[in-house]
Amino acid sequence: MSYFDVASSAPLHPVAKQALVAALDEGWADPARLYREGRRARLLLDAARETAAEAVGCRADELSFTPSGTVALHRGIAGALAGRRRAGRHLVVSEVEHSAVLHAAESHEAAGGTVTRVGVDRLGRVAAAEFAGALREDTALACLQSANHEVGTVQPVAEVAAACAEHGVPLLVDAAQSMAWGRPDAGWSLLTASAHKWGGPPGVGLLAVRKGTRFAPVGPSDERESGRSPGFENLPAIVAAAASLRAVRAEADAEAVRLGALVDRIRHEVARLVPDAEVVGHPSARLPHLVTFSCLYVDGEALLHELDRTGYSVSSGSSCTSSTLTPSHVLKAMGVLSEGNVRVSLPMGTTDEDVDRFLAVLPETVASVRARLGVDVTPAVTPSGPDLVVDALGKRCPIPVIELAKVIGDVPVGGTVSVLSDDEAAKLDIPAWCDMRNQEYAGASPNPGGGTSYLVRRKT
Amino acid sequence: MSYFDVASSAPLHPVAKQALVAALDEGWADPARLYREGRRARLLLDAARETAAEAVGCRADELSFTPSGTVALHRGIAGALAGRRRAGRHLVVSEVEHSAVLHAAESHEAAGGTVTRVGVDRLGRVAAAEFAGALREDTALACLQSANHEVGTVQPVAEVAAACAEHGVPLLVDAAQSMAWGRPDAGWSLLTASAHKWGGPPGVGLLAVRKGTRFAPVGPSDERESGRSPGFENLPAIVAAAASLRAVRAEADAEAVRLGALVDRIRHEVARLVPDAEVVGHPSARLPHLVTFSCLYVDGEALLHELDRTGYSVSSGSSCTSSTLTPSHVLKAMGVLSEGNVRVSLPMGTTDEDVDRFLAVLPETVASVRARLGVDVTPAVTPSGPDLVVDALGKRCPIPVIELAKVIGDVPVGGTVSVLSDDEAAKLDIPAWCDMRNQEYAGASPNPGGGTSYLVRRKT
Numbered sequence: 001m002s003y004f005d006v007a008s009s010a011p012l013h014p015v016a017k018q019a020l021v022a023a024l025d026e027g028w029a030d031p032a033r034l035y036r037e038g039r040r041a042r043l044l045l046d047a048a049r050e051t052a053a054e055a056v057g058c059r060a061d062e063l064s065f066t067p068s069g070t071v072a073l074h075r076g077i078a079g080a081l082a083g084r085r086r087a088g089r090h091l092v093v094s095e096v097e098h099s100a101v102l103h104a105a106e107s108h109e110a111a112g113g114t115v116t117r118v119g120v121d122r123l124g125r126v127a128a129a130e131f132a133g134a135l136r137e138d139t140a141l142a143c144l145q146s147a148n149h150e151v152g153t154v155q156p157v158a159e160v161a162a163a164c165a166e167h168g169v170p171l172l173v174d175a176a177q178s179m180a181w182g183r184p185d186a187g188w189s190l191l192t193a194s195a196h197k198w199g200g201p202p203g204v205g206l207l208a209v210r211k212g213t214r215f216a217p218v219g220p221s222d223e224r225e226s227g228r229s230p231g232f233e234n235l236p237a238i239v240a241a242a243a244s245l246r247a248v249r250a251e252a253d254a255e256a257v258r259l260g261a262l263v264d265r266i267r268h269e270v271a272r273l274v275p276d277a278e279v280v281g282h283p284s285a286r287l288p289h290l291v292t293f294s295c296l297y298v299d300g301e302a303l304l305h306e307l308d309r310t311g312y313s314v315s316s317g318s319s320c321t322s323s324t325l326t327p328s329h330v331l332k333a334m335g336v337l338s339e340g341n342v343r344v345s346l347p348m349g350t351t352d353e354d355v356d357r358f359l360a361v362l363p364e365t366v367a368s369v370r371a372r373l374g375v376d377v378t379p380a381v382t383p384s385g386p387d388l389v390v391d392a393l394g395k396r397c398p399i400p401v402i403e404l405a406k407v408i409g410d411v412p413v414g415g416t417v418s419v420l421s422d423d424e425a426a427k428l429d430i431p432a433w434c435d436m437r438n439q440e441y442a443g444a445s446p447n448p449g450g451g452t453s454y455l456v457r458r459k460t
Numbered sequence: 461m462s463y464f465d466v467a468s469s470a471p472l473h474p475v476a477k478q479a480l481v482a483a484l485d486e487g488w489a490d491p492a493r494l495y496r497e498g499r500r501a502r503l504l505l506d507a508a509r510e511t512a513a514e515a516v517g518c519r520a521d522e523l524s525f526t527p528s529g530t531v532a533l534h535r536g537i538a539g540a541l542a543g544r545r546r547a548g549r550h551l552v553v554s555e556v557e558h559s560a561v562l563h564a565a566e567s568h569e570a571a572g573g574t575v576t577r578v579g580v581d582r583l584g585r586v587a588a589a590e591f592a593g594a595l596r597e598d599t600a601l602a603c604l605q606s607a608n609h610e611v612g613t614v615q616p617v618a619e620v621a622a623a624c625a626e627h628g629v630p631l632l633v634d635a636a637q638s639m640a641w642g643r644p645d646a647g648w649s650l651l652t653a654s655a656h657k658w659g660g661p662p663g664v665g666l667l668a669v670r671k672g673t674r675f676a677p678v679g680p681s682d683e684r685e686s687g688r689s690p691g692f693e694n695l696p697a698i699v700a701a702a703a704s705l706r707a708v709r710a711e712a713d714a715e716a717v718r719l720g721a722l723v724d725r726i727r728h729e730v731a732r733l734v735p736d737a738e739v740v741g742h743p744s745a746r747l748p749h750l751v752t753f754s755c756l757y758v759d760g761e762a763l764l765h766e767l768d769r770t771g772y773s774v775s776s777g778s779s780c781t782s783s784t785l786t787p788s789h790v791l792k793a794m795g796v797l798s799e800g801n802v803r804v805s806l807p808m809g810t811t812d813e814d815v816d817r818f819l820a821v822l823p824e825t826v827a828s829v830r831a832r833l834g835v836d837v838t839p840a841v842t843p844s845g846p847d848l849v850v851d852a853l854g855k856r857c858p859i860p861v862i863e864l865a866k867v868i869g870d871v872p873v874g875g876t877v878s879v880l881s882d883d884e885a886a887k888l889d890i891p892a893w894c895d896m897r898n899q900e901y902a903g904a905s906p907n908p909g910g911g912t913s914y915l916v917r918r919k920t
Contacts, residue, residue, distance in 0.1 A: 067527030068691030203694030231528030
C-alpha cells in the first residue's frame with residue numbers, strides 16, 4: 001500500500017510525533033500566565049517561533065501561528081486589504097491559487113472590492129509580465145502561490161515580487177506546497193504555509209507579515225499572536241510543526257533529487273504506457289515530488305477507487321470527484337484535459353520499488369476502467385454521412401468524450417460531429433480531446449434543447 | 461507543586477493523551493478524500509462528532525469543531541448576527557462574559573450594530589428579569605455564559621433561555637467553564653465550548669447551532685465543518701477532545717461533590733485565616749471547583765509570584781497582572797475588591813492534602829507580601845484634623861488603598877480623607893475597602909491636578 005497524496009496531507013514525520021507527545025506534558029498551560037507552567041509554555045512557544053521563522057526566512061516577531069493554512073490565508077488577505085484600504089480595494093490573484101485564496105477574493109468582491117484574476121499558460125505558469133500588468137494604482141494586495149498544488153508548476157515569484165515592489169504593492173506568497181523544500185524566495189510581504197503539508201500535525205498554519213507591511217487584523221480583537229490569530233495557542237502542535245519543519249528541511253535537498261527523478265520517470269512512463277493520456281504541468285519548473293496526468297475515456301472517480309483497491313492513494317481534479325461536479329479550477333485555467341485526472345504526490349522516503357509497482361498496475365487499471373465503461377473507440381469503417389449529432393445530455397464525464405470518439409470515424413474527413421452536453425467538464429475535455437487526437441475543435445454554442453453544442457470537425 | 465488554574469487551561473487528561481497519540485497514526489489524512497486513509501479519517505471524525513454531540517446534548521449535524529473556544533465564539537456570534545440581520549442589529553450580552561464575547565460585541569458596534577450589556581449583582585449573577593428586559597424587537601442575538609470564568613457564579617441560563625424563546629431571540633450559551641461538569645441546560649440556540657478547559661488538547665473548540673437557528677457564516681466560504689469553521693480539521697486533537705470529554709464526564713458527579721466541599725473549605729478558611737480578605741462570587745450557585753478572593757493591601761502580581769515560588773499556580777484579576785493595568789472586567793462589574801485578587805480552580809483529582817497545604821501557606825504568603833509593601837495600617841492614636849488629602853497620584857494598586865488605610869485614623873469620626881489617584885483599580889478598590897472596613901464612601905470627582913479624588917468619611 002502506498003500513499004501518494006502528500007500534497008493533500010502528509011503523514012506525520014517521526015520528529016513531529018516525538019515533539020508533539022513531549023509537548024503534551026510540557027505545553028498545555030497558557031503561555032500568557034505568570035506561573036511556572038505558563039512560563040514553560042511561553043519558552044516552548046518562543047523557541048518554536050524562532051525555529052519556524054528561521055525556516056521561513058523572517059524575524060520571529062514577524063511570524064504568527066494560525067490554526068491552519070486556510071485561516072492564515074483568510075486572515076492574511078483580509079488584514080492586508082484592510083491595512084491598505086486607503087490605497088484602494090483592488091486585489092490581484094492568479095487563477096490557479098488555492099481555493100482559500102479564491103474564496104477570500106470572492107468574499108472581497110461581495111464586500112465591494114475588485115479582483116483581477118491573472119491566467120496561466122497550458123503548463124499552469126503565470127507570466128510575470130502579465131501579472132505585473134494587472135497591478136494598478138488602487139491595488140491593495142497581490143497573491144501568488146510559490147508552486148501549484150494540483151500540477152506542481154513553480155511560479156515566477158521573484159519576478160512578480162520585483163514588479164510588486166516597483167508598484168509599491170505588497171505580495172502575499174502562499175508557500176503551502178513548497179515549504180518542505182526550502183526557504184521561499186525573498187521579496188514577499190506576507191507569507192503563509194500549512195504544517196500538515198510538510199509532515200507536521202494538523203492544526204497549525206503560518207502567517208508571516210514583514211515589518212513595514214500595513215496590516216489591520218479584521219474581526220474581534222485578541223491579544224494572542226500579535227493580534228493576528230485569535231484564540232488559545234495550539235502549543236503542542238506548534239512545537240511539533242516547528243521541529244518537523246527543521247527535520248524535513250534537513251532531508252529536503254537529497255529527497256528533491258531522488259523524488260525528482262522518480263517523478264520524471266512517472267512522466268515518461270505514463271505517456272509511454274497509458275494510451276491517450278496527457279501529462280500536465282511544467283516538466284522542469286515544478287515541485288520535485290508531484291506529477292499530474294489525465295486519461296481520456298476514463299471516469300476519474302472510478303479510477304481513484306480502482307487505484308485505492310490496488311493500494312494507491314492519489315487524488316484527482318476530475319469533475320466527478322468534486323462535490324460540485326465541476327473540474328478543478330486549475331485544470332480549467334490551464335485549458336487541459338480534466339477527465340481521468342490523477343495527481344500523484346510522493347512522500348519523502350518513497351522508494352524506486354513503490355513507483356515501479358505503481359507504474360506496473362497503472363496501465364491495466366486504466367484499461368479496466370475503460371473496459372467497464374464499454375469504451376471501444378475504434379471508429380466504424382464506412383462513414384455514414386457528412387454531419388452527425390451526438391446527444392450526450394444528462395451524461396457525465398467521461399461519457400460525452402467517449403461518445404464523440406465512437407462516432408468521429410462515422411463522418412468523412414471535413415465532416416462534423418456536434419456533441420450536445422450539459423456536463424461542465426465537456427467544456428474543457430472536448431477541446432482537449434481534439435488537441436490530443438489531432439481533430440479540429442470548431443467552437444461551442446448554446447443548444448436550443450438545453451446544454452451546449454460542441455462542434456468538432458474531422459481532420460484525419 | 462500544585463496547579464490550581466484549570467479555569468485557564470487544564471493539564472491533558474490521560475484519556476486525551478492516549479487518544480491523541482493513537483489518532484496521530486490514524487487521523488492525519490484529509491477526511492474529504494475517497495481513499496482508505498481519507499475514509500479512516502472520516503470515520504474518526506464522525507465518531508468524535510457523535511461523542512461530542514452526545515455530551516453537548518445535540519445532534520451530530522448541529523455540531524462543528526473549531527480551532528478554539530474563542531474562534532467558536534467569534535464565528536458563532538458573527539454567523540448568528542448575520543443570519544438574523546433582517547430582524548435587527550441589536551446584541552445583548554452580560555457584562556461578565558468572556559473577553560472573546562465582549563470583543564465580538566465591540567466589533568459588532570464598530571460595524572454599526574448596537575449592544576446592551578446587562579450587569580450583575582455583587583455575587584456576579586445576572587438577574588434573569590433584567591436580562592429579559594434588555595431584549596427588544598430588533599434584538600438579533602443574546603449571549604450568556606453558563607458560569608463565570610473568574611468567580612464561578614452559575615448564571616440563570618434556563619430562565620434567560622425561556623425569556624429569549626418568548627421573544628423569538630436566539631440565545632448563545634458560552635459553556636466553556638461548565639462543559640466538564642455536565643450537559644448544558646437545554647434552551648440554547650447556539651452553544652460554544654473549549655476542549656483545553658476540560659482536559660482535552662488545545663486546538664479544539666465546539667460550536668453547536670440548533671437546527672432552525674438562522675445562521676450565515678461570515679467571511680470566505682469553505683466546505684469543511686458545515687461551512688462554519690474554515691480550514692483542515694485538526695483531527696487527532698478532535699478525537700482526543702471527544703474521548704476526554706466522555707472520560708471527564710464519567711468522573712464529574714463524584715468530583716463535583718468532592719471538589720465542591722474543598723472549595724467550601726477554602727471559602728471558609730480564607731475568610732478566617734487571612735485578615736482583610738473578601739471571598740467573592742456566589743457561595744452556592746457556583747462551579748464546584750472554583751473560588752476567588754481578594755486581599756486588601758496586597759499587590760496581586762507579587763502575591764502570584766510568591767505563591768508560584770511556594771509551588772502554587774493560580775491566576776488573578778488584579779490590575780497589576782493585566783497587560784492593560786486595569787482590573788478584571790468581571791470584578792469591576794460586580795463592584796468588588798480587585799486588589800490582591802486570587803482565583804483558585806482545582807483540577808479533578810485535587811486531594812484534601814493539596815488544599816490543606818495551600819491553606820497552610822496562604823496566610824503567611826499574604827502577610828509576607830504586605831510586609832514587603834511596608835503595610836502598617838494601625839491608625840495613629842490622635843487625630844490630626846478634621847480633613848486630610850492623600851496624594852497617591854502615579855501610584856499603582858494596592859498603594860492608594862494602603863495610604864488611605866494608614867491615615868483614616870488621623871481624622872476624627874465624621875472627618876474625611878480625599879485620596880487622589882490616577883490608578884484604574886482605585887475606582888473599584890476604594891469603595892470596596894470602605895465596605896469591608898465599615899467606612900463611608902462619599903463619592904469621586906475629577907481632581908484638577910489630574911486623576912480622580914475619592915472622598916471617604918470616617919464612620920468608626
